[in-house]
Amino acid sequence: MSGRISRRAFLGTVAAAGAGTLVPGAAGAGQAKPQGWSGRERVERIATLCEMCFWRCGVLASVADGRLVRVEGNPDHPLNRGRLCARGNAGVDLVHDPDRLKYPMLRTGKRGEGQFKRVTWNEALDYLAGRLKDLREKHGPESVAFFPHGIHARFFGTLMKAYGTPNSAEPSFAQCRGPRDVGYQLTFGSGLGSPEPVDLAETKLVVLIGSHIGENVFTSQVQAFAEGLGKGAKLIAVDPRFSTAASKADWWLPIKPGTDIALLLAWMNVLIAENLCDAEYLKQHANGFDALAAHVREFTPEWAAAITDIPADTIRETARAMGEAKPAVVVHPGRHTTWYGDDTQRARAMAILTALLGAWGRPGGIFLGTPIEQGSFEHPDFPESERGRADGAGTTFPLASEEGGVTNGLVDATLTGEPYPIKAWIVYGQNVLESIPQPLRTRQALEKLDLFVVVDVMPMEQIRYADLVLPEATYLERYDPPVFAATAKTPFVALRQPAIPPMHESKPGWWIAKELAHRLELDAFFPWASPDEHLARVVEPLGINMLELRNKGAIALPGRPYLEDRVAAGETLFETDSGRIELVSETLRGLGADPLPRYTPPAGPPEGFFRLLYGRAPVHSFARSENNRLLNGLMSENAVWMHTAPAKALGLKDGDKVVLENTDGHRSTPIRVHVTEGIRTDCVYMAHGFGNRSKAMHRAYGRGASDTSLMSKVAVDPLMGGTGMRVNFVRPVKPATS
Amino acid sequence: MPRWAMVTDLRKCVACEACTAACNAEWNVPAGFARTHVKPTGVAGTFPQLTSTAYVAQCNHCDHPPCIDVCPSGATFRQDDGIVKVDRELCIGCGYCVAACPYDARFVDPVAKKVDKCDFCAARLARGQQPACVTTCTANAKHFGDLEDPTSDVHRMVYLEGARRIETADVAVGPNVYYLGRPEHLDLVAATFPPHEPRFLAAGEAWRRLAKPLVIAAVSATFAGQAIAFFTQLRKGEEDFED
Numbered sequence: 018m019s020g021r022i023s024r025r026a027f028l029g030t031v032a033a034a035g036a037g038t039l040v041p042g043a044a045g046a047g048q049a050k051p052q053g054w055s056g057r058e059r060v061e062r063i064a065t066l067c068e069m070c071f072w073r074c075g076v077l078a079s080v081a082d083g084r085l086v087r088v089e090g091n092p093d094h095p096l097n098r099g100r101l102c103a104r105g106n107a108g109v110d111l112v113h114d115p116d117r118l119k120y121p122m123l124r125t126g127k128r129g130e131g132q133f134k135r136v137t138w139n140e141a142l143d144y145l146a147g148r149l150k151d152l153r154e155k156h157g158p159e160s161v162a163f164f165p166h167g168i169h170a171r172f173f174g175t176l177m178k179a180y181g182t183p184n185s186a187e188p189s190f191a192q193c194r195g196p197r198d199v200g201y202q203l204t205f206g207s208g209l210g211s212p213e214p215v216d217l218a219e220t221k222l223v224v225l226i227g228s229h230i231g232e233n234v235f236t237s238q239v240q241a242f243a244e245g246l247g248k249g250a251k252l253i254a255v256d257p258r259f260s261t262a263a264s265k266a267d268w269w270l271p272i273k274p275g276t277d278i279a280l281l282l283a284w285m286n287v288l289i290a291e292n293l294c295d296a297e298y299l300k301q302h303a304n305g306f307d308a309l310a311a312h313v314r315e316f317t318p319e320w321a322a323a324i325t326d327i328p329a330d331t332i333r334e335t336a337r338a339m340g341e342a343k344p345a346v347v348v349h350p351g352r353h354t355t356w357y358g359d360d361t362q363r364a365r366a367m368a369i370l371t372a373l374l375g376a377w378g379r380p381g382g383i384f385l386g387t388p389i390e391q392g393s394f395e396h397p398d399f400p401e402s403e404r405g406r407a408d409g410a411g412t413t414f415p416l417a418s419e420e421g422g423v424t425n426g427l428v429d430a431t432l433t434g435e436p437y438p439i440k441a442w443i444v445y446g447q448n449v450l451e452s453i454p455q456p457l458r459t460r461q462a463l464e465k466l467d468l469f470v471v472v473d474v475m476p477m478e479q480i481r482y483a484d485l486v487l488p489e490a491t492y493l494e495r496y497d498p499p500v501f502a503a504t505a506k507t508p509f510v511a512l513r514q515p516a517i518p519p520m521h522e523s524k525p526g527w528w529i530a531k532e533l534a535h536r537l538e539l540d541a542f543f544p545w546a547s548p549d550e551h552l553a554r555v556v557e558p559l560g561i562n563m564l565e566l567r568n569k570g571a572i573a574l575p576g577r578p579y580l581e582d583r584v585a586a587g588e589t590l591f592e593t594d595s596g597r598i599e600l601v602s603e604t605l606r607g608l609g610a611d612p613l614p615r616y617t618p619p620a621g622p623p624e625g626f627f628r629l630l631y632g633r634a635p636v637h638s639f640a641r642s643e644n645n646r647l648l649n650g651l652m653s654e655n656a657v658w659m660h661t662a663p664a665k666a667l668g669l670k671d672g673d674k675v676v677l678e679n680t681d682g683h684r685s686t687p688i689r690v691h692v693t694e695g696i697r698t699d700c701v702y703m704a705h706g707f708g709n710r711s712k713a714m715h716r717a718y719g720r721g722a723s724d725t726s727l728m729s730k731v732a733v734d735p736l737m738g739g740t741g742m743r744v745n746f747v748r749p750v751k752p753a754t755s
Numbered sequence: 756m757p758r759w760a761m762v763t764d765l766r767k768c769v770a771c772e773a774c775t776a777a778c779n780a781e782w783n784v785p786a787g788f789a790r791t792h793v794k795p796t797g798v799a800g801t802f803p804q805l806t807s808t809a810y811v812a813q814c815n816h817c818d819h820p821p822c823i824d825v826c827p828s829g830a831t832f833r834q835d836d837g838i839v840k841v842d843r844e845l846c847i848g849c850g851y852c853v854a855a856c857p858y859d860a861r862f863v864d865p866v867a868k869k870v871d872k873c874d875f876c877a878a879r880l881a882r883g884q885q886p887a888c889v890t891t892c893t894a895n896a897k898h899f900g901d902l903e904d905p906t907s908d909v910h911r912m913v914y915l916e917g918a919r920r921i922e923t924a925d926v927a928v929g930p931n932v933y934y935l936g937r938p939e940h941l942d943l944v945a946a947t948f949p950p951h952e953p954r955f956l957a958a959g960e961a962w963r964r965l966a967k968p969l970v971i972a973a974v975s976a977t978f979a980g981q982a983i984a985f986f987t988q989l990r991k992g993e994e995d996f997e998d
Contacts, residue, residue, distance in 0.1 A: 087780060090891055101891050103776035110780075231769030236893045243767035243894035259798055261769050264807045271803050635771035647779055650786030651772055660802065695798040695805055 063516040064091050064570025066500060068492035069104035069111070070638040071167060071189075072096070072212060072235040073500050075570050076105060078493055078516035085112050085493060085517050090236075093569040095507040096212065097236040103636040105236070107647040111474070111491055112520065116644055116714050118476055118488035119521035128464060131481040131713075138524065138532070145485055146536030148468050149180065152441055158182045159404050160440040161468075162427045166447040168513070169489070169497045172530035172543075173445055173472065179534065179542040181400040183419075184407050184430075184439065188452040190421025195739045197354040199416045200364025203602045205377055206592030210386060210504040214578070215347045217241035217250075220381040222342035224253045224335075226277055226367065227356070228349045231261035232704075233633040237505075251342065253335050255280065257630060258658065258702050259695030268335050274628050274700050274743060275357050275619035276325040281366035282616060283321030284336045286313045288373050293340025295375025302590065303372055305601030305613075312613045324616065326697075343374040345381025353632075357619050358732025358741035361416065365602065366614040372598050378580030378590070385583070386504035387576045392557040396542045404437055414738030415608055423738035424453050425731070431462040441468035445526075446489070448477035451640035451706070454728035454742050457683070472529065475644060476713035488523040490515075495525030496548035499556060506578050510556055511571035514548075527551070610736060619732075619744065626680060626746035627663070627701040631724040634704035640725075643709055643717035654721030656691040657749070658702040664692040667749060675749035677701075677722060681729040686710075687752045688722035701747065757836050757901035758931070759875055761886075762912040763811045765936030765944070767896035770795060770809035774888035774897060781876070781887040785866050790814070790873040791888055796947040808940035810921075810948045811897070813888075814839060814860040814873035818929025821953035822852035822861065830870070837931055838877055843869045857926045857950035875899070902931075909933070926950040 075094020079087040088108035092099035121141035126132025158181030198208030218241040254266035318329035376382025408426030410417035431439040463482040497513040606612040671692040677685040707721030732741035791813040830845035876886035900907035918933035
């Protein structure tokens with residue numbers, strides 16, 4: 018048999034070469050008829066990036082006879098290193114979802130009726146360009162608001178800037194990470210970004226404050242979390258609910274919801290009173306220690322115990338555990354952090370605690386991002402808006418990021434016409450009726466618009482109000498701007514490239530933006546002919562091998578994750594005004610806000626009501642994935658967790674169906690009750706993303722209940738505009754029909 | 756000859772169901788069914804003194820598999836390497852093995868009308884890959900390998916770290932799937948999901964005595980054809996697999 022390559026040797030070569038190679042898929046010996054995709058004769062594997070959520074794991078997409086058959090983790094990707102969560106594994110079912118948006122559609126009936134006619138892309142884009150020109154002439158370009166989500170929306174974002182509107186806002190800021198990044202920015206001079214730079218694999222102690230790692234799955238973060246625990250790291254889980262993480266914890270602190278700042282202040286009190294802080298680190302790097310010490314002196318564990326329901330001894334014991342493990346302590350900054358409206362201050366308290374432990378920029382703590390240089394194109398300057406932003410970023414909300422924007426600020430402006438009228442929304446890659454709280458107000462805003470355009474993959478509920486619906490290709494069918502992951506421990510550049518051509522009449526985002534730009538005579542802002550040309554330019558400064566990037570999907574870059582790396586290089590360590598860690602924030606003092614965090618009690622539930630808490634399910638992403646065949650098979654509806662005692666008092670048994678009603682009389686769709694000891698008696702909990710109201714999504718429609726539909730109240734963070742959402746109270750009412 | 760075994764480390768597992776999803780995608784399992792399940796134990800204890808974990812369930816590839824005894828068509832068989840398999844060509848979808856399995860690891864695929872279950876991803880093993888659930892596990896909690904190989908993770912976990920099987924005094928059929936974890940978590944799994952006595956054994960045996968000749972007659976024609984194809988492929992396969 019000389020001269021023949023054995024199958025195993027061949028497979029080894031293939032594995033080394035990575036993507037773009039033909040792999041013979043073998044039916045196992047003895048299996049007469051192949052079962053599953055791997056029975057296919059020839060398979061091509063393309064390395065690209067997942068988008069079942071927004072962590073940007075690397076995947077290998079297998080294509081057999083032109084059909085996408087399997088999506089697996091890419092072992093060459095520095096973030097997920099070949100592993101992939103349930104959602105990532107279900108990518109094929111997104112592409113093949115029969116309910117996908119398939120062609121452009123123009124509204125025919127009244128707004129809200131959901132009556133459309135099929136149109137060609139030329140008709141759709143000519144219509145949109147015409148309407149946008151008209152709006153610019155009559156109301157100014159600022160009258161158009163843009164709601165993007167994800168890297169694929171960036172081309173369209175460039176178009177919106179070129180068109181002349183500054184009004185772009187993503188829920189990832191004002192409904193998610195905003196307060197956290199602002200709080201850490203104020204303290205350390207830099208925010209956290211995504212992926213969160215938490216050194217979980219090397220830590221000795223993890224402190225989770227409401228974070229539910231495990232139910233919230235980001236593949237690399239779960240890997241590092243499990244690796245750390247496997248190496249003996251201790252875990253403190255602060256959560257009103259016995260989460261998956263709490264079930265692994267050395268200390269579970271079932272805190273009274275909304276009292277986290279009191280606990281954080283008491284922890285600082287113990288660390289300072291018992292000399293458990295990293296004194297040398299603080300002396301070297303931090304301002305304001307004495308003022309902080311004076312500030313927290315009165316916030317004793319006994320004081321906090323009465324507020325938080327956590328015994329004073331437990332507060333002391335956990336603080337001492339932190340002092341012992343320092344600086345290798347991860348106080349996890351969290352991700353969805355818009356809870357009670359004082360969220361920037363809670364983030365500040367967590368940042369200060371991190372500083373006291375000397376954990377910022379230290380192994381086993383919070384590591385540092387490494388900036389990555391990107392290439393860019395020369396284009397004309399974006400037009401300056403004379404009227405400024407309508408969402409309050411930088412004005413009403415002084416610390417709101419202009420990049421992130423304030424979505425709810427745009428809803429307000431649309432409803433009130435202040436500071437000026439908003440006439441059109443372009444929503445891209447998200448469902449604003451689920452991603453922004455107070456959906457009734459959002460719906461009223463939609464009904465008021467002259468133009469509402471949706472660019473998406475699935476027919477979410479919002480398309481009922483749309484004038485124009487543009488079907489975008491899925492992440493497995495398109496090129497997107499490459500990802501420069503600066504805040505990964507191993508920084509990397511990674512590529513999203515099409516594994517198959519777009520199905521139906523869907524089109525990639527770059528094409529949609531470019532075609533529209535041409536119709537608006539804005540071609541100069543897109544000075545590249547093809548995705549290839551775009552890619553080559555933006556990665557040019559890295560001097561990487563393009564073939565390697567295409568084949569492997571990602572290229573790792575050297576990181577400098579710790580302070581010691583920066584000291585050696587003589588770099589600025591903290592980009593605050595003082596150049597040091599600001600335990601006392603002069604910026605906040607200047608804004609008339611508390612320069613040191615304070616606890617303010619949130620309103621509690623009225624008699625007979627429970628605080629509505631919500632979170633993630635590991636097999637779903639937001640309200641996006643519930644229609645996915647595979648994932649719907651794993652979890653088709655959510656349940657509302659209620660403690661045994663109140664359930665008994667209400668005559669509810671596990672599995673009973675109820676409708677939830679909030680204090681404003683808003684009612685949910687029916688949802689099952691999960692009766693458990695694993696939650697406090699004063700709150701209930703459900704996974705977000707269910708209660709789908711789009712009849713065009715056949716699997717998801719009407720399953721479970723939407724937490725967002727019960728959020729008629731928000732507590733707005735005055736510093737950055739985020740909407741605290743854990744301020745709604747609900748009670749179960751038995752459904753009329755049962 | 757290897758002796759394959761799986762060890763799931765419940766200290767690391769976060770019950771994210773990536774294993775189930777990867778398996779379903781790999782084997783095109785109909786929605787709502789699974790060859791490997793993640794089953795939460797529910798919460799034991801009284802607030803706030805609570806315990807909970809999850810049972811990662813799959814075919815245990817038992818040394819003494821009750822499923823084989825009840826199979827009337829001979830579709831279920833055990834390979835020399837310990838992998839218990841279902842030959843889909845021989846399976847008549849009667850479901851006796853589904854009832855017999857003490858671990859409820861089998862189901863009748865409603866599309867193919869055949870019994871399906873975990874086969875340790877035998878086709879992937881043949882290609883030199885690990886099972887899909889192991890490859891994808893987000894917590895690196897699943898480990899697969901040869902128990903006889905002293906350098907393997909599973910050998911270390913079973914013989915040195917005390918990984919446990921989920922068995923009872925009454926039902927000990929030699930499972931080759933093991934679990935590591937806090938003792939209270941393993942106890943909770945064993946108490947919540949104890950293997951049950953093989954069901955329908957007696958009925959199965961009676962049925963088999965009566966019906967086996969009939970079944971054999973019914974499938975023999977198919978089988979003869981399959982056998983020829985099978986051996987032809989096997990011969991060809993041997994050439995292909997030569998290293």
